[in-house]
Amino acid sequence: MSTPPPRVERDALGIERVKSRRDLFDRILIGTSLAALVLPLFALLVLFGDVFGDALPRLHWDFLSSYPSRHAAQAGILPAFVGTLCLMVLTAAMTVPIGIGAAIYLEEYAKQNWFSRLIELNIANLAGVPSIIYGLLGLELFVRALEWGRSLLAGAATLSLLVLPIVILASREALRTVPASVREAAWALGAGRWAALSRVIVPMCLPGMLTGVILAMARAIGETAPLITIGALTYVAFLPDSLNSPFTALPIQVFNWVSRPQSEFHTNAAAGIVVLLVVMLTLNAVAIRLRMRLQKRYQW
Amino acid sequence: MSKDVSIIGREPWSERVARSAFLVCGALSIFVTAGIVFVLVSQSWGFFAEVSPWQFLGDTQWTPLFADKHYGIWPLLTGTLLTTAIAAAVALPTGLFAAIYLSEFATPRARQLLKPALEVLAGVPTVVYGYFALTFLTPLLQRVVPGLAGFNALSPGIVMGLMIVPIVASLSEDALFAVPPSLREGAYALGAGRLATTFRVVVPAAVSGIGASVILGFSRAIGETMVVAIAAGQQPTLTLDPRVPIATMTAYIVQVSLGDTPTGTTEYRTIFAVGLGLFLMTLVLNLLSSSLRRRLTAGGQS
Known part of the structure; x- marks a missing residue:
C-alpha cells in the first residue's frame, strides 16, 4: 500500500508547506482542548441564566424585607439575610487575628524544625477536610461541650475553623512578598521583631492579607452543610438579637426551599440564590480589585 | 535571634508576649485536627460498642432510622462511590484537556482571562449546584435517559464533575506548565506534531502532578x-444504577441533622461513625495527593 502523495501548499510567506495528517490531528487536539475549557464556562452561564430566569418573578424588595411564610408568594429572606451578615462579621472577627497570627508565626518566628513542619502539613490537610466534618466537630465542641447551643456564636466558630486554612495560606503568601531588605532595614534602625512587624511588615502586606480574608468570607457565605450539622434552624421568623440566639442563613433558607416539592418554593429558592450569588460575586470582585491595586502599589 | 538582642539587654516583655501569642495561633490548627479526631473516634467508639464492626462492614442494609434497624455501611459507600465515579468521568477528561489548552496553546492574555473565569466555577456555593442539578439537569436528562427517577445519582454526579473541573484543571496546568520548554522543543525538532508532543512528552513528564490533581x-x-x-x-440503596435514588455518606449526615434525633442514642452516633469513615477516606487521598505533588517539586527535571 502506497501513501498518497502529500499536498503541497504555499503559506502567506510563500514557503512551501506539506499538508499532512499531522496538521489535522493537531487541529483536532487544539479544538478538543479549547472545547474542554469553554464547555464548563458555558455550563456556568447556563446555570446563571437558569437561576436568574427562575428567580425573576420573586425578585422584589419585599423578598429582602419579608419573613419566611407558608405562602410561597409572601415568603422572604430577611432573617436569613441578617443571619448571614451576623455570621460573616463574627466569623471574620474570629478568623482574622488567629489566621494572621498563625501566618506570622510560621513566616517570621518558626525555625525549620519538626514542629513547624508538623503545623504546615497539618494546615495543608485541614484545607482538604470535607466541610461537613467541621460541622460534626462544631456540634460536639461548640454546641455541646462548650454549651453554646445552636447559636450564632457556635455557627460562626464552626465556619471560622473551616476557613482558617485559607486565611493562613493567603497571609503567608502576603508576608512572603515583603523583601528581606525591608525587614533588615527595620531591625537595623533598632526595631525589635514586634515593632518591625506591627509598624512596617504587616501594614505593607495588609491589602494582600485582606484579599485572603475576603476570599475566605466568600467561601464561608455559601457553606451550608456544617451549619445544618450543628443544627441551624431552617425556619426562623425572627431576627437574631444576641450571640446566643438561634439563627438561619441564606444557603440554609435556600436548601429549605429547594427541598420542598412545590415549584413556587423553588422560585423562592432561585431568588435566594440570586441574592447569595450577588453578595458572593461582589466579594470576589472586591478581592480582585484589591489585588490589582496592590500589584501596582509596590514595585521593587 | 534572641542572642543578638541580648547584647543590648533583656528581650523586652512586648517581644515575648508577641512571640507566645503567635505561637498559640500557629499551634491552634493542631488542636483543630486533634479535636476532629477526638470527636469522631470517641463517638464512633460508643457506636461500635453497640453495633459490631462486623455488622457495619457485613450488612447490606442501612436503616438506622427505621423500626427494623440495620447498620451496614455498604449502601452509603456505593452511593458515595457511584456519584464520585460519575463526577470523575466528567471532571478528569474535561479538566485535563482544559489544562492542556491553558498550558500549551493559550496566549498569555487568554490565560489571564480564562483562569479566573474557571475559578468562578469553584466558588459557586454548593446549594446552587444542588438546585441546578434538581431543577434543570434532571428534567433535561429525563428526556434522554429512559427510566431516570426525579432523584438519581447521575445528575448530581455530573454537576459535581462540573464543580471539580477547576481543581483538576488548575493543578494539572501547574504541572504541565512546569515541564521545561526544552523537552517540547526537542520533540518538535524530532518532527513530532503537537499531538505527539503533548501526549508522548509533556503529559508523561507531568504525570505525578496530574495524578495529584x-x-x-x-x-x-x-x-x-x-x-x-x-x-x-x-x-440508602445498594445499587450501581445511576438512575435511581440513592444516599451518600455525606447526605446521610445531613438527613440525620435535619431530623430531631436525641443526643446519645445509637442513631445519633451513626453520623460520627459515617463521618469517621469519610474523614479517613479523604485524609488518605489528600496525603497521597500532596506526596505526589512534593515529588513533582523535588524532581521536576526527569
Whole structure:
C-alpha cells in the first residue's frame, strides 16, 4: 500500500508547506482542548441564566424585607439575610487575628524544625477536610461541650475553623512578598521583631492579607452543610438579637426551599440564590480589585 | 535571634508576649485536627460498642432510622462511590484537556482571562449546584435517559464533575506548565506534531502532578454534601444504577441533622461513625495527593 502523495501548499510567506495528517490531528487536539475549557464556562452561564430566569418573578424588595411564610408568594429572606451578615462579621472577627497570627508565626518566628513542619502539613490537610466534618466537630465542641447551643456564636466558630486554612495560606503568601531588605532595614534602625512587624511588615502586606480574608468570607457565605450539622434552624421568623440566639442563613433558607416539592418554593429558592450569588460575586470582585491595586502599589 | 538582642539587654516583655501569642495561633490548627479526631473516634467508639464492626462492614442494609434497624455501611459507600465515579468521568477528561489548552496553546492574555473565569466555577456555593442539578439537569436528562427517577445519582454526579473541573484543571496546568520548554522543543525538532508532543512528552513528564490533581478531585467529590443531599434522594440503596435514588455518606449526615434525633442514642452516633469513615477516606487521598505533588517539586527535571 502506497501513501498518497502529500499536498503541497504555499503559506502567506510563500514557503512551501506539506499538508499532512499531522496538521489535522493537531487541529483536532487544539479544538478538543479549547472545547474542554469553554464547555464548563458555558455550563456556568447556563446555570446563571437558569437561576436568574427562575428567580425573576420573586425578585422584589419585599423578598429582602419579608419573613419566611407558608405562602410561597409572601415568603422572604430577611432573617436569613441578617443571619448571614451576623455570621460573616463574627466569623471574620474570629478568623482574622488567629489566621494572621498563625501566618506570622510560621513566616517570621518558626525555625525549620519538626514542629513547624508538623503545623504546615497539618494546615495543608485541614484545607482538604470535607466541610461537613467541621460541622460534626462544631456540634460536639461548640454546641455541646462548650454549651453554646445552636447559636450564632457556635455557627460562626464552626465556619471560622473551616476557613482558617485559607486565611493562613493567603497571609503567608502576603508576608512572603515583603523583601528581606525591608525587614533588615527595620531591625537595623533598632526595631525589635514586634515593632518591625506591627509598624512596617504587616501594614505593607495588609491589602494582600485582606484579599485572603475576603476570599475566605466568600467561601464561608455559601457553606451550608456544617451549619445544618450543628443544627441551624431552617425556619426562623425572627431576627437574631444576641450571640446566643438561634439563627438561619441564606444557603440554609435556600436548601429549605429547594427541598420542598412545590415549584413556587423553588422560585423562592432561585431568588435566594440570586441574592447569595450577588453578595458572593461582589466579594470576589472586591478581592480582585484589591489585588490589582496592590500589584501596582509596590514595585521593587 | 534572641542572642543578638541580648547584647543590648533583656528581650523586652512586648517581644515575648508577641512571640507566645503567635505561637498559640500557629499551634491552634493542631488542636483543630486533634479535636476532629477526638470527636469522631470517641463517638464512633460508643457506636461500635453497640453495633459490631462486623455488622457495619457485613450488612447490606442501612436503616438506622427505621423500626427494623440495620447498620451496614455498604449502601452509603456505593452511593458515595457511584456519584464520585460519575463526577470523575466528567471532571478528569474535561479538566485535563482544559489544562492542556491553558498550558500549551493559550496566549498569555487568554490565560489571564480564562483562569479566573474557571475559578468562578469553584466558588459557586454548593446549594446552587444542588438546585441546578434538581431543577434543570434532571428534567433535561429525563428526556434522554429512559427510566431516570426525579432523584438519581447521575445528575448530581455530573454537576459535581462540573464543580471539580477547576481543581483538576488548575493543578494539572501547574504541572504541565512546569515541564521545561526544552523537552517540547526537542520533540518538535524530532518532527513530532503537537499531538505527539503533548501526549508522548509533556503529559508523561507531568504525570505525578496530574495524578495529584485527579486524587484531590476524588477527595473533593467524596466529601461533597449539598449537591447529593438535594438531588440524589437520601435513600440508602445498594445499587450501581445511576438512575435511581440513592444516599451518600455525606447526605446521610445531613438527613440525620435535619431530623430531631436525641443526643446519645445509637442513631445519633451513626453520623460520627459515617463521618469517621469519610474523614479517613479523604485524609488518605489528600496525603497521597500532596506526596505526589512534593515529588513533582523535588524532581521536576526527569
